[in-house]
Amino acid sequence: MHIPIDWQSAESCLQLVRWLLFLSLTISSLHNISNSSAFGQNGLLAWSLQKYAYQEKGLEWTFLDNLFGRTGFVLLNLLRLALLAAGFANVFLPLVLPALLLVSVVIYIRAFLPMSGADQLNTIVLTCLVPGSMVPSPAIHAISLCAIAGQVIFCYFSNGLLKTQAPGWWKGTHLKTLLLTGNYSRKGVAGLAAITGQPLFRALGSMIVIWELSAILAPFLPAALLWTYLGAGILFHLTIAVVMGLNTFFWSYVSTYPAILFSWHIVDHAVRSFI
Amino acid sequence: MIKIALALFLIWQLAVILYQFWEPFRKKLARLQFYLCGLLPAWQMFGPDPIDGDFLVFYRTAPENDATDPRYTEWELVDYDKKPMLAFSLFFNPRGNFVKALREICQETVKASSDRNVFYQLLLNDLIHRCRVRQSVTTDQTHQLSSTVRARLLQFQIRWQTPTAVTPIFSSHAHPY
Helix, strand or coil: CCCCCCCCCHHHHHHHHHHHHHHHHHHHHHHHHHCHHHHCCCCCCCHHHHHHHHHHCCCCCCCHHHHCCHHHHHHHHHHHHHHHHHHHCCCCHHHHHHHHHHHHHHHHHHCCCCCCHHHHHHHHHHHHHHHHHHCCCHHHHHHHHHHHHHHHHHHHHHHHHHHHCCHHHHHCHHHHHHHCCCCCCCHHHHHHHHHCCHHHHHHHHHHHHHHHHHHHHHHHCCHHHHHHHHHHHHHHHHHHHHHHCCHHHHHHHHCCHHHHHHHHHHHHHHHHHHC | CHHHHHHHHHHHHHHHHHHHHCHHHHHHHHHHHHHHCCCCCCCCCCCCCCCCCEEEEEEEEEEHHHCCCCCCCCCEECCCCCCCCHHHCCCCCCHHHHHHHHHHHHHHHHHHCCCCCHHHHHHHHHHHHHHHHHHHHHHHHCCCCHHHCCCEEEEEEEEEECCCCEEEEEECCCEEC
C-alpha cells in the first residue's frame, strides 16, 4: 500500500498532525454546541452558579458573565470552528494557530468540568504547533514534532506505570470492572464481560499495561515493530471510542502519531550516523 | 531562535515529568493547574484504580402545601448518559464529556453534603428545570391554564451503582420550585 506521506519530512508530518488535530477540535466544538443547553441559565453547568466556584480560583471578572453564558459559549465554539475552517484550508496559519490556542484555552476554562485528557492533549499539541507556524524554519518544525512525540510518549508511559502499581490491571479484574459500569461501557459489552472468563481479561489487562509502558521504546523500535505498535494504538483508541464512548481520545491521540513516526526517523538517522 | 525553542520545550517536558512523579512539585503548582489548561497534566487514565461504578441521579416531587407531611411521587431516574448510535460513536458523542462533568458534580455534592455547595446547586438547578419543563408539558396535555400549576417540592438523591448493588449515598433537602 502506498501512503502519500513522507514520514521523514517535517512539513508533511506537521500537515497531518494539524489536520487530525483540527478534526479533533472540530468534533470537540460540535459536542460543546450540542451540549450548550447545559451551559445556559437552567443547565447543569450554569454560569450564574458555577462562577462562584471560579471565584474561589480567582476568576472574578464581570465580563465573563457575557462570555461564559450560553450564547457566549456557543459563539466561542463557532469562532473556533471558523478558525478551524481556515486551518483546514491552510490559510493565515501564523495567525490562525495562536488564535486557535487562545480560543481553545478560553473554552477549556469555561468547560473545565467536562474537559478530559483528550482536551488536555489537544492543548499540548496546539501549543507545540504554534512556534512552527510562526517561524518557517525546518529545524523549528522538527523540534515541534519531537516535542509532541515526547509529550504523548510520556503520557502513555506514565499511564502504564500507574497501572503497574495496581495488581488488578495485571489480573484483569480492573478492566472487567470498568467494562461492567454503565458510564464507560455499553449494555451488550457489559453483558459479554459478565460472562467472559478471567483469563481473557488477564491477557487484555496485561497487554494494555505492557503496550502503554512500551511507548518509551517506540523511537528505538525496528520500523516494522513501530508500525505494529502504532497500529495497536489505533485499534486501542478505536475500541475505547466505540465501547467506552470516549471518541475525542481517538482523534487527539492519533493526531500525534505522525510526530512519533517523524521522531523515529530522527532517532534512526542519528543512530545510523553514529554507527 | 532554535536554541530558545529547544530549551523551552525541554523545560516544559521536564516540568511535565516532575509534575507527574514528584509530589511536592505537584502540590506547589496544583493551584495553577486550572489556568494551565492541561499544559501540566497529571496523567492517570483509569489508573491505578479504575472506575468501578456509576452515579445515578434520582428525583421526586410533592405538592408544597403538604410540606409538613409531603406525599412524594416515586423516585425517577434522570438519564444523563444517552449512548450514541454505534455507527456514529467515533465521530459524535456529546454525552461522553457530559458524563465526566456529572461524575465530578455528584462527587463534590456528596463530599460537601451541603445545600450551599456550588455543585449541589448546579444539580438542583438542572433538576428544577427538568421538572418545570415536564410540568408544563403535562399541563399543556391536560389543557389546564399555567396559573393552575401549583408550587411543588423537589428532592433529589444520588445513588452509587455497581454491578452487584445500587446504594443511596446522598439525599438532598426538599426544595420548593
